[in-house]
């Protein structure tokens with residue numbers, strides 16, 4: 144059986160403890176590979192390698208860092224079919240999604256930050272008649288990069304690319320639930336000629352490898368994407384060590400549909416926002432508020448579209464929905480559907496695993512797209528992140544009402560507003576408490592814009608200049624200007 148290895152100091156190595164964890168294929172429910180059960184010894188070796196590599200890498204000319212990152216991007220493209228298939232087997236998402244979104248985006252992440260470092264500028268402030276201040280933006284040292292399972296390569300490279308582009312070195316920990324594409328990335332980095340120690344990848348459990356990274360005194364900077372509960376733990380560990388921390392956390396995102404919305408665009412757009420990647424995108428819109436005059440027709444068209452989504456073997460090109468990533472995620476969706484029933488909700492479609500799967504997928508972790516009505520904002524189903532293909536639809540009366548509904552959870556990651564009224568769209572965008580507001584679209588991403596959450600959806604922003612700033616330290620140099 145294939146054994147994934149850690150990537151430390153430019154080499155693929157066994158975990159020091161010699162033990163491995165089973166890695167399951169979600170579509171079949173069977174173990175198909177093993178992943179290192181890493182621990183603090185592996186993290187220690189990775190930090191030592193990253194620390195040793197830092198002085199040279201941080202002084203490597205930007206043009207050379209650009210060349211290496213572009214080479215990594217080219218190799219991702221060259222191996223895109225293999226990476227997409229590996230990710231689908233590892234994660235359960237449809238191969239079509241992995242091939243069209245995750246893998247191309249991983250290459251784009253490297254290209255985005257490779258080119259960005261060729262165009263940096265620094266600030267200058269003239270203290271008139273006295274001094275000239277200029278700002279050096281310097282890499283911070285060894286960065287700890289912790290990523291989740293839902294977009295495994297996409298989110299890992301979203302951190303790795305900016306961190307190393309600006310001259311840091313890194314110790315990364317992918318989710319142990321989906322380690323395969325990170326392993327393939329290790330091979331790609333070796334093939335690209337990335338110097339040893341610049342990127343190190345340690346596999347294993349969050350409680351062992353993740354916490355060893357966040358607690359390590361030589362790791363100055365931590366970029367974490369994952370759940371809010373884990374984020375709180377990361378913050379607790381990093382705060383007394385005064386680490387620079389970015390936290391990209393959970394969401395319970397509102398989708399707001401006004402009666403004037405173009406329904407030909409809105410129905411497929413909101414269905415995609417609800418169920419993409421089996422609802423396992425932090426940005427998925429899981430609370431759908433519809434203006435009263437449009438409520439009944441919207442619900443029936445939305446349910447009709449949800450029922451048409453084909454749940455099946457993620458390797459089949461005809462499947463719109465694949466498997467949930469794990470048994471735990473499947474159980475979580477089932478738990479919330481049961482809770483919805485207890486809270487008085489009506490299940491309009493889904494609510495159970497599908498029937499008619501092929502033989503290969505008989506024991507996989509599949510769940511049907513599920514639509515619930517009849518719940519209000521006070522219900523747990525509408526307040527807690529489910530992170531599965533389970534959405535609720537609720538009517539609203541006025542703009543003020545819907546803003547209050549949208550802002551009524553502890554989260555503030557993303558929202559989408561569907562209307563043909565531009566003034567109304569702008570008004571809502573200003574009032575909704577979330578890091579991103581999409582108008583008449585969802586998951587349209589420009590990598591230059593700041594990305595992140597408000598409230599308990601996170602602290603800090605990633606993307607474009609924000610990432611370049613996060614991964615560098617601004618130093619002011621003040622030079623006196625003698626007057627003649």
Ligand code: NAP
Nearest residue numbers: 290291292318319348349353354369370373391392393425
């Ligand atoms: P998670 O359980 O919080 O895990 C995220 C990562 O942290 C994993 O690599 C995990 O390792 C590791 N980890 C666990 N405990 C840790 C600890 N004590 N110290 C350091 N690291 C630790 O999240 P998940 O279930 O993988 O991902 C789903 C969550 O991520 C959802 O809440 C989703 O909304 C959020 N998310 C947010 C964004 C965003 O941009 N805001 C994007 C994607 C996902 P293990 O896998 O071994 O536990």
